[in-house]
Amino acid sequence: MTADNEKKGASRRAFLKGAVAAGGAVAGAGMARAAEPDPLITEVQEWASGLGEGVDATPYGMPIQYESDVIRRNVEWLTADTISSINFTPIHALDGTITPQGCAFERHHSGAIELKKEDYRLMINGLVDKPMIFTYADLERFPRENHVYFCECAANTGMEWAGAQLNGAQFTHGMIHNMEYSGVSLRTLLTEAGMETTGDLSDKWVYVEGADASSNGRSIPMDKALDDVLVAFKANGEALRKEHGYPVRLVVPGWEGNMWVKWLRRIEVMDGPVESREETSKYTDTLEDGTSRKWTWVMDAKSVVTSPSPQSPITHGPGPLVITGLAWSGQGKITRVDVSTDGGMNWQQARLAMEGQTKALTRFYLEIDWDGSEMLLQSRAHDETGYVQPTKDALREVRGENSIYHNNCIQTWWVKENGEAENVEVS
Amino acid sequence: AADAKRIGLGREALPEEIAAWDVDVRPDGSGLPEGSGSVMDGEELFVDYCAVCHGDFAEGVDNWPSLAGGDDTLADEDPVKTVGSYWPYLSTAWDYVHRSMPFGAAQTLSADETYAIVAYILYSNYLVDDDFVLTKDNFLEVEMPNADGFIVDDRPETEYGRFSEEPCMENCKDSVEITMHATILDVTPDEQAEAD
Numbered sequence: 001m002t003a004d005n006e007k008k009g010a011s012r013r014a015f016l017k018g019a020v021a022a023g024g025a026v027a028g029a030g031m032a033r034a035a036e037p038d039p040l041i042t043e044v045q046e047w048a049s050g051l052g053e054g055v056d057a058t059p060y061g062m063p064i065q066y067e068s069d070v071i072r073r074n075v076e077w078l079t080a081d082t083i084s085s086i087n088f089t090p091i092h093a094l095d096g097t098i099t100p101q102g103c104a105f106e107r108h109h110s111g112a113i114e115l116k117k118e119d120y121r122l123m124i125n126g127l128v129d130k131p132m133i134f135t136y137a138d139l140e141r142f143p144r145e146n147h148v149y150f151c152e153c154a155a156n157t158g159m160e161w162a163g164a165q166l167n168g169a170q171f172t173h174g175m176i177h178n179m180e181y182s183g184v185s186l187r188t189l190l191t192e193a194g195m196e197t198t199g200d201l202s203d204k205w206v207y208v209e210g211a212d213a214s215s216n217g218r219s220i221p222m223d224k225a226l227d228d229v230l231v232a233f234k235a236n237g238e239a240l241r242k243e244h245g246y247p248v249r250l251v252v253p254g255w256e257g258n259m260w261v262k263w264l265r266r267i268e269v270m271d272g273p274v275e276s277r278e279e280t281s282k283y284t285d286t287l288e289d290g291t292s293r294k295w296t297w298v299m300d301a302k303s304v305v306t307s308p309s310p311q312s313p314i315t316h317g318p319g320p321l322v323i324t325g326l327a328w329s330g331q332g333k334i335t336r337v338d339v340s341t342d343g344g345m346n347w348q349q350a351r352l353a354m355e356g357q358t359k360a361l362t363r364f365y366l367e368i369d370w371d372g373s374e375m376l377l378q379s380r381a382h383d384e385t386g387y388v389q390p391t392k393d394a395l396r397e398v399r400g401e402n403s404i405y406h407n408n409c410i411q412t413w414w415v416k417e418n419g420e421a422e423n424v425e426v427s
Numbered sequence: 428a429a430d431a432k433r434i435g436l437g438r439e440a441l442p443e444e445i446a447a448w449d450v451d452v453r454p455d456g457s458g459l460p461e462g463s464g465s466v467m468d469g470e471e472l473f474v475d476y477c478a479v480c481h482g483d484f485a486e487g488v489d490n491w492p493s494l495a496g497g498d499d500t501l502a503d504e505d506p507v508k509t510v511g512s513y514w515p516y517l518s519t520a521w522d523y524v525h526r527s528m529p530f531g532a533a534q535t536l537s538a539d540e541t542y543a544i545v546a547y548i549l550y551s552n553y554l555v556d557d558d559f560v561l562t563k564d565n566f567l568e569v570e571m572p573n574a575d576g577f578i579v580d581d582r583p584e585t586e587y588g589r590f591s592e593e594p595c596m597e598n599c600k601d602s603v604e605i606t607m608h609a610t611i612l613d614v615t616p617d618e619q620a621e622a623d
Contacts, residue, residue, distance in 0.1 A: 075616055080480075080490035084530070110533065123440055123448055131440035138436045164609040171615060192433055207451060213533035215526050217451060266448050274451050275516050277523040281508070284577060290502030292513075296580045300590075310609075338596070343603030347596045376603055386591040398586055402506055414605060423609035427602075 062102070069093070072103050073170060078159070083111045084214070086153065088174030091304070091326065092311040096353070097148070097178050097361040101241050104177035107153055107257065109214030112243035115263050120211075120247050122189075122231075126268035127204065129194025136247050139233060142184040142192075147230065147253070148360045150328045152176040152299050154256035154283055157407035160392070164423045168311040172411060172423060173304040178328075178361035181251050183232030186225050190269070198269060201226070207274045208250055211265040218259045219273035220252065224297075228253045228359075231264065254330030254359040255297045256405070258283050288400025301389050302408035303327035303337055303364070303381035314419030318372035323350075327362045329383035334362040336382040341368070343376030343412060343426045344391070350379070375415040376426055392425065452522040456566050459521065463562035464543025466550040472540055473547045476529045485509075485551035495551035501576065511552025515574045517566065521545050 063070065072087040079085040089105040106112065117136040125131035153175035159165050166172050186206075198204060206225045209217035220229070230251040233240060240246045245262030252259045258278055273279070273295075285293040305325040308314050314321065323341075327334045334356035338347040353363040364379070381389040392409035414424040452458035474483060480491040487493030497507025506512075510520050525541040527533045536544065546561035549569060555561075561569070609615065 073616055075614075077614065080492075110527065110530070123444065125440055125445050125449055131445055132437045133440045133444065134437040141436055142434060163612075164607045165612055165614060167609040167615040188434075192437060194433065209451075213527055213531075217526075268449060268451070270453075272453065274522070275454050275519055276451070277519050277527075280516060280519050280577075281510075281514055281523075286501060286506060286508075288502065290506070290576070292501070292577050293580050293582075294577045296582065298580075298582075300582070300586075310615075338594070345598065345600050345603055347594070347599070376605075380594065385587070387587060388590055388592070388594050390586075390590045394590070398589075401504075414608075424605045425607035427600075427604040427606050 063100075067093075070103060072105060073174075075166065075171060084109045086155070086175060088170045089177055090170050090311075091174050091176070091306050092169040092309050094306070095324065095363070097326070097363050098236060099177035099179060099361075101177075101179065101236055101238070101244065104179070104241075104244065105153070105175050106243045107175065108212075108243070109216055110212050113212045113263055114242055115211055115246065117247045120265075122248065122264060123266045124189060124193040124269075125266070126207075126270050127198045128190070128269050129197050132193045134189070136233070139184055139231065139248065142188050144182055145185055145230060146180060146182050147228075147251075148178065148180045148357060149251060149253045150176055150178045150299075150359065150361050151251075151257045151260050152302075152328070152330075154258055154296075154299075154405040156257075157302075157409070157411075158404050160409070160423075161396075161403065161407055162401045164425045167423045169304055169306050169309040169411075170311055173326075175257070176328075176361075179235040180237070181230055181232040182234035182237075183230045183248075183251065186229040186231055186250075186267070187227075189231060189267070190225065193269075195269070203271065205270045205273050207266075207268040207270055207276075208259075208261045208264060209266050210245075210261045211263040216258070216261050216278055217274060217276040218261060218278055219270075219276065220259065222269075224252070224255070254299060254332075256283065256299055259297065283405060285399070285403035285405050287403060293403070296406055299328075299330035300406065300408045301327070301329035301331065301334070301381045301383040301387050303334075303379040303389060304411045305339070305377050305379050305413060308377065308415050308419070308421050309413050310421045310423055313421050314370070314415065317419070318370050321368050321370040323366040323368060323377065325350075325364055325379050327356075327364055327379070327381040328360065329381065329385075329387070330359055331387060332358050332384040334381055335384050337362075337364040338380040338382075339364075339366045340378040340380070341375040344378055344410070347380065356384070372417055374417055375413075376424070377413040377415055377421075378410050380410055450522075450526060452518045452525075454516040454518045456518060456563070459518075459563045459566060460538040461563055462538035462542050463560055464539050464541070464546050465560045466543075466546045466555065466557050468540075469543035469545070469547025469550070472536075472544050476532075476536075477544065480530065485548055494548050498572065501573070509552065510548050511554060511572060513573050513576070515571055515577055517545065517549075517569050517571055520548060521566075524548075 070090045070093040074087040086107045120136040122134040156175035201222045204222040209215040232251045248264050250261040327337045337350045339350045340347045350364040350366040356362045413421045415421045482488050485494035497509045497512035500507045542561045549555045
């Protein structure tokens with residue numbers, strides 16, 4: 001670990017910036033009364049008199065400059081280089097459930113490659129009737145499906161196993177994005193190659209790999225492959241971004257992000273798993289006794305309060321406060337989220353913005369009247385199987401501290417009287 | 428499925444095309460090409476192509492992965508996971524080196540070179556002698572120390588029951604203390620400096 005000692009925590013800076021933006025006019029609870037007329041109202045402003053930009057100014061737009069802090073961030077000391085590395089979605093600043101593609105996290109093993117549609121080829125081979133080659137244009141001619149799913153890196157929250165480490169929901173929980181995908185079901189493509197001769201499907205696997213140098217090959221059991229796996233080419237309405245697998249990626253609903261192979265180039269039907277590097281050396285979870293779990297595919301129910309949080313402090317003083325966050329489960333729908341303001345002593349049910357969607361992010365809200373005292377904020381997700389998101393201690397009791405992946409523990413934010421928040425662990 | 432209808436898109440893959448892309452190697456050795464390589468040859472290749480990141484003895488440089496060492500550390504507070512201490516199958520080492528290494532110049536190693544480099548990695552882990560020659564035929568004779576170190580995901584048995592009980596809603600504990608602070612470590616990037 002090579003942390004820069006001179007770096008100030010994100011929390012303090014974000015807090016000060018927020019306080020300035022709020023004009024410092026924190027008057028406490030109750031309806032504020034203005035002493036002077038507001039010149040933003042009483043004086044004609046430039047934008048109410050002059051002209052804005054023409055429709056030809058921005059053929060493809062970026063967010064307004066005042067949102068320039070809503071960006072991906074990386075943590076240098078996490079990896080040896082920035083090519084086989086990770087960055088983080090600014091979930092602390094987003095709302096709703098759909099992640100804007102431009103700030104949706106990236107995880108590459110040999111960088112984000114550039115692969116034109118014209119150069120794209122998808123091979124299906126192995127135990128099929130006829131090995132096949134598809135072009136990108138071929139893929140667009142198959143019957144299409146649309147689904148919204150979360151993609152969560154298996155290592156999301158992984159730095160937090162041994163204690164509270166990174167100060168912000170973006171860093172502790174931001175290896176995730178949630179998009180609406182358009183594509184072809186993997187079942188459709190396997191059918192095209194023909195599975196008459198494949199034999200008993202229940203003991204068969206598919207091996208999927210990307211066109212990049214790392215290949216990221218992973219083995220997927222056939223029942224999942226035929227269930228809900230998508231070969232996707234659009235996300236949130238437009239082509240995949242380069243860094244998310246343009247022009248074609250795999251979507252593996254509910255399962256760890258590593259298996260969502262980008263720049264997908266080959267699917268092989270096999271009678272066993274390959275036991276590739278990404279399912280032996282990596283994406284295996286070491287337990288306290290030194291044995292390791294393999295094939296931990298599903299991402300369990302999880303949630304996090306995105307605001308208030310260390311990067312999203314309270315700058316408005318006591319009174320009405322919106323507590324909001326995200327919940328998700330790889331086992332199906334989120335049915336309920338509980339929120340505690342006292343570190344888990346007492347809980348109340350939050351409001352789901354929409355009914356939980358299967359294997360997709362769900363937004364929750366809890367509106368409270370904050371009295372300005374300290375809070376220990378937590379959220380606890382429930383999914384349709386009856387599973388309830390565990391505490392970190394409960395997980396460590398089963399697994400120890402070295403499993404790296406699959407940390408779906410309850411997160412605690414300590415909100416101080418001045419509205420700043422910090423990542424903490426509690427008893 | 429028998430009732431599924433083909434749409435009639437795409438074309439049949441040619442044998443040369445499959446041979447070019449289907450290079451995966453499985454634990455039983457299937458997929459391995461003919462060839463061989465010695466520890467001695469592997470050492471030379473490793474110094475030329477690998478040691479700048481992985482060290483002369485595969486011990487790792489800076490933050491780059493160690494490929495050797497870490498024996499019997501898997502239950503320690505900080506396990507050292509290498510090919511020798513952790514990887515269950517030699518096939519994975521061959522497959523991964525052949526397909527994805529060296530980092531930045533992948534798919535440049537011949538089959539014989541890959542056999543030699545894998546032989547050298549085995550030697551660096553004290554798993555073979557310095558006169559060892561790895562071939563397609565003796566590949567499965569190499570014993571990987573952590574071959575039995577893995578279990579299939581057992582969360583359904585060990586976790587889902589205990590985490591599916593109706594949870595406490597009120598007066599769940601007498602008191603709550605903060606036991607750890609992220610700002611004490613202070614390793615979070617300064618987002619303001621980045622945005623400016």
